[in-house]
Amino acid sequence: MKLVTAIIKPFKLDDVRDALSEIGVQGMTVTEVKGFGRQKGHTEMYRGAEYVVDFLPKIKLEIAIDADLLDRIVEALTKAAKTDKIGDGKIFILDLEQAIRIRTGETGKSAL
Amino acid sequence: MKLVTAIIKPFKLDDVRDALSEIGVQGMTVTEVKGFGRQKGHTEMYRGAEYVVDFLPKIKLEIAIDADLLDRIVEALTKAAKTDKIGDGKIFILDLEQAIRIRTGETGKSAL
Amino acid sequence: MKLVTAIIKPFKLDDVRDALSEIGVQGMTVTEVKGFGRQKGHTEMYRGAEYVVDFLPKIKLEIAIDADLLDRIVEALTKAAKTDKIGDGKIFILDLEQAIRIRTGETGKSAL
Amino acid sequence: MKSKKLELSRGLTAITVFCLSSAAVAQETATLDTGDTAWMLTATALVLFMTIPGLSLFYAGMVRSKNALSVMMQCFAITCLMSILWVLYGYSLAFDDGGSMQKWVGGFGKAFMKGVNVDSLSGTIPESVFAIFQMTFAIITPALMVGAFAERMKFSALLWFMALWLTFVYAPVAHWVWGGGWLGDLGVLDFAGGTVVHINAGIAGLVAAIVIGKRKGFPTTMMSPHSLVLTLVGAAMLWVGWFGFNAGSELAADGTAGMAMAVTQIATAAAALTWMFAEWAAHGKPSALGIASGAVAGLVAITPASGFVGPMGALAIGVLSGIGCYFASVRLKRAMGYDDSLDVFGVHAVGGIIGAILTGVFVDAALGGAGLAEGVSVASQVFKQSVGVVATIVYDVVVTLILLKIVDAIVGLRVTEEQETEGLDIVLHDERGYNI
């Protein structure tokens, strides 16, 4: 199994969720995060002073999946999250040793 | 070492924390997340239109532990977080290569 | 590649970001979390009752990096985040199998 | 923008002012006073302001964020429902002549606002203004109760309960004291509603909190206020609006109204500081919730006394209610174990009782008050005050209990445990307070 973590632009969340649902992903966990990267932050003004806010709002998705699905998921995710503008985000893939469904105690693929 | 990530229902947080403390877990990190899964979301109404909100509030726990403790922790966690209703959540287990305590620079098990 | 996760004190964020930028880290993702550990929580009062709030505000940083940079990053991070007081936080290191830049589809080191 | 009626009433005023009638005649044929009317229009707006937004913010801030909308919605719906019932029959039951029942309750002669037109006066102000001013009291009294059973009552049950309570508790008790009923006859002093409003609401709230039962997790789980910022704003609005409540109860813009405002300010400040320092002494830190609660305690306690006592009497009432309500809310509640969520009993009932009794003391001219009635001693006035308090409590407890049982039978009082966990906002209203 793999744990796919994707950092995306917030307004792309619905598109990505739909794209993943379509290829059969049944669950995911979403976190509001702030990203720092090549994308320039916006300016905020306070009493005439301008401050550049480097940390931009992003959404982090965590999706535990069967390794076999990895390629399709990465592809769907990339397609749905892309705007071709800087700051579109990243996908990170980790190896997932074990998954357990709390309610039933099921483990492995069937827990996802 | 292992990194145990658990997604649970928010109101179970105190029970889980207590259960883990009891078996000697001394630290953990908690994040408010939103989960998408088999559990049906609730409805929200706006100007007579009803929208189903799929993303439900969940709590994510991250607990770095010595591999030896893994089974006991998973068991305690499962027991404490269970309501037997859909949406109870998942436990994901990753391999943790290294852990460092910032204050002392300790590494490995003694950093946990 | 490695995925470095650091839990630090909130007011250290700017220092840490600067320290990492200096050694060439170009991106990171930040999450507001609550930490439970050895550090004692603060008291809150409500109608004369005092409750100890165990979960303290912390910042979680996730930084995907080339494995070669690991030591320098851990060093810089530790130095910048340290106050020598309990609760300074932890660094966890996981193996990162793959990274993809959504905008370009680049993978591996060049995606970071 | 001008109505025809205006010309008429202007003309009338002019005629009255300019005619040479003697003072005695003037007393008999009351005429409209624009200054009194101006103040009472304002006072009415101020008392409405106390409930919405004031009280609704005060309470909303104290509950958990999942229930914030629900308490605001309850305050709002009570405002609307009580307004309509008041117009239909509430005003009549409270202030109309009750004929043979006059001691106990008013009649239906003023139902549907019959006879209340542009020209009808009540003293020197239009009767329409008097009726709506009184309506705002009939709104805030049930709304105060919301705090007692917050975070667990069904919305439908709330509507039923409040409609019945207005009819069978508020209207008669208001009649007893202000409508020509037996407590007024007895000489009970209640300038702006310590008994009618605060004791009444505080006791009924406690009864309801006990009948409905504790919130899940009470008292072990910390149920911190989700936004003390809102609570402080609400407390401030209550304070400001209360000038309309107390000084407005004079129904005129005169020296008594002025003094009522002054003593309101003094007692409130004194009670707030007292609660703050009590807490500072007992827990080591002064809290924002404490100072706000203390202010409300002072406002409650000075209410029955506001037209009767002087500045120093107000100071004493403030200090004593600050201490009394602090103990009731912090110590007594914990000792007894009931879950009066936002301390409606501890602040309104206890503050109201302290104020009602002390009114009998500080009305004494020797203590700076407006003076006791001919031949009445402090002791006998305090006895009268106590009769008012006890009668109200007994009646309120019994009738409230019966009404709750009825409503429970019809629609059920409480949401399910699961609903309570999820929060009333989503469960009852399909909405959330915040999407930030």
Next chain:
Amino acid sequence: MKSKKLELSRGLTAITVFCLSSAAVAQETATLDTGDTAWMLTATALVLFMTIPGLSLFYAGMVRSKNALSVMMQCFAITCLMSILWVLYGYSLAFDDGGSMQKWVGGFGKAFMKGVNVDSLSGTIPESVFAIFQMTFAIITPALMVGAFAERMKFSALLWFMALWLTFVYAPVAHWVWGGGWLGDLGVLDFAGGTVVHINAGIAGLVAAIVIGKRKGFPTTMMSPHSLVLTLVGAAMLWVGWFGFNAGSELAADGTAGMAMAVTQIATAAAALTWMFAEWAAHGKPSALGIASGAVAGLVAITPASGFVGPMGALAIGVLSGIGCYFASVRLKRAMGYDDSLDVFGVHAVGGIIGAILTGVFVDAALGGAGLAEGVSVASQVFKQSVGVVATIVYDVVVTLILLKIVDAIVGLRVTEEQETEGLDIVLHDERGYNI
């Protein structure tokens, strides 16, 4: 702390009150009435309170958090800009004698507040108070529109548009009805601005919403209010402030003002409950947004009627506007597909029309109203009312369209799609509503 002028005016009052002139003379030489003045000072403060903070909170709560500041900023800037334009020429255009143009628009004789000094009266109140009271109406009318095109209009375009709209729509229409123009002459009844304020703003808002276009994602994406807590607070403030709007429009503290306040309360409560129950019936749950919207609908509909109808007329107007506005905001909008973000058309235009027409019905003395003018039947009054409504709508649509085209040509009406996505707060003001 006392000005010299005070002595003078005090003296004058004293002289007038104490001289033995007959009522007839008094009618001719108006003198200042301190009670009326007290009420109108208060009413002016209350109407300002409706816009800021009232309306700005009501609207801010309903938009997404990335645009919360932008709508508040718009309300604030409109308040300031309209104040200045009103003083420079708006008041004059609306209320000065227009000479040969009098039927259509006022003149420039009162530009720069010429002739408005400490001693000038308007009826029994200082003209300065009348001018500023009317200013607060000229502020809230454009501010109401902000809800129609919220979350997408440029701030610079807003300023241009509102300045032009005040000049070419608000001032003339106010003159038609209240300044001695043709609608007033015709006998159209609009006590506090159903036509001038609400229909006018509601229609112009709809036109602007259509010209500017839908928000990206409308209507498929859920655009939940970011804080219904704020919206409820804003609605409550609107309600309280509206007492100044309606009862203040009597320009005196008398029986009509009292009745205006009473009917305002009754209609509002009735409309709020009606909308709440309609929603409960249709969707299974009563919502906080629903009850708040219903309250505003009732406030709007009673506005033109407030000095003319009785309590039971108000009840009917409340119920009918509750239903009418509910359908317009929930059903009609969805059916037609326009994006009137916060239902300015559905509540203000529709509520205003319902109120304007029903004023013609319930003014009838037989229905408890102040009575129709000599020789006017309900049918003919309703006809007059309809003429007022239709004339206002036609004029408003045409001129608003032209003004929007002009502003679009000068600065462009709408932000870019990317800016809309990011949110107006950051994009237009370099600020964020919350950093919590």
Next chain:
Amino acid sequence: MKSKKLELSRGLTAITVFCLSSAAVAQETATLDTGDTAWMLTATALVLFMTIPGLSLFYAGMVRSKNALSVMMQCFAITCLMSILWVLYGYSLAFDDGGSMQKWVGGFGKAFMKGVNVDSLSGTIPESVFAIFQMTFAIITPALMVGAFAERMKFSALLWFMALWLTFVYAPVAHWVWGGGWLGDLGVLDFAGGTVVHINAGIAGLVAAIVIGKRKGFPTTMMSPHSLVLTLVGAAMLWVGWFGFNAGSELAADGTAGMAMAVTQIATAAAALTWMFAEWAAHGKPSALGIASGAVAGLVAITPASGFVGPMGALAIGVLSGIGCYFASVRLKRAMGYDDSLDVFGVHAVGGIIGAILTGVFVDAALGGAGLAEGVSVASQVFKQSVGVVATIVYDVVVTLILLKIVDAIVGLRVTEEQETEGLDIVLHDERGYNI
């Protein structure tokens, strides 16, 4: 609900109105005017409304969320503490006859509100109302200072400091100007407190900010307002409440009060737009904080002038204070490097000085004002105004410095660095502003 006293005072009024005494006699034996009283009851409520909730929200919104409660708590506690001190001796020190010290400070004859009863009048209003109206000024003046040293002062130190400051700075300076002291004698014009309230608070705030020292991280770290939504709401409440402050300072509902309200509105709108456009020009975008700050600047500057100038004078004062305060808050502060957290000096001291000086100019009848006193030229009036300003500044700086040193010695002025980092809400009050 009616006190006995009512009958009495009603009777009195009636007798007075109907008796045939001449105007001259009426001038001598002042009687209560219900209209004036109605307005002053309202004005008092409005000024309290300025501090809580107005100012407390305005400030709370501007600090970081970890300190939001602390500033609200400070405003609340100041409200309570000043109320009590005012009743005990503050009112007396400011407004009682000081005998041989009359030029400098009042006596103790009115301590404990001695002699202030239901029948005592102050002009045409009850003295109780005058005393409480003045109390609200004594509340807001210290509360304004809170913004200068927000986010770092100890709560206990604040209480000590404010109690001393009321006694040794506010009460005497109020006496100088309004209580029969030397500045009033000199002919300094300060209608509603430009010098007494705003310069006084602004200067003391600056001194305190400097003595207490900068916040950790100032000025490099961005310390963004945690909720500009709250700040805008607070600014709006200040604006509305300020009508009570300025028009209430006339102590009557007459033409001067009306004009005071009108010029308040005009100057405020002008200053807000000026600040907004200045910022737009300098930084490319208009900000919500900017327009709100501009409004407050205008309110401050028109305060001393409000009973003396005409509409066009107000416009000029608005524009000039908008520019002046903008420069002081944005440029001067950065240049000088002091940490006046929320610009109390930049807005209140600078705005107050601009207003005080310009009052001397625009009071001129030739410029639309109420007119200079016999034989006084604009130049000499401006000189008098400057004397008032300078005297107040010098006295204020010296005494404030001494008081701060004393308080520092007793309890220490500042929290520790660690506490500052954690935030005052948790550290000083064991509470948090938000649990959302």
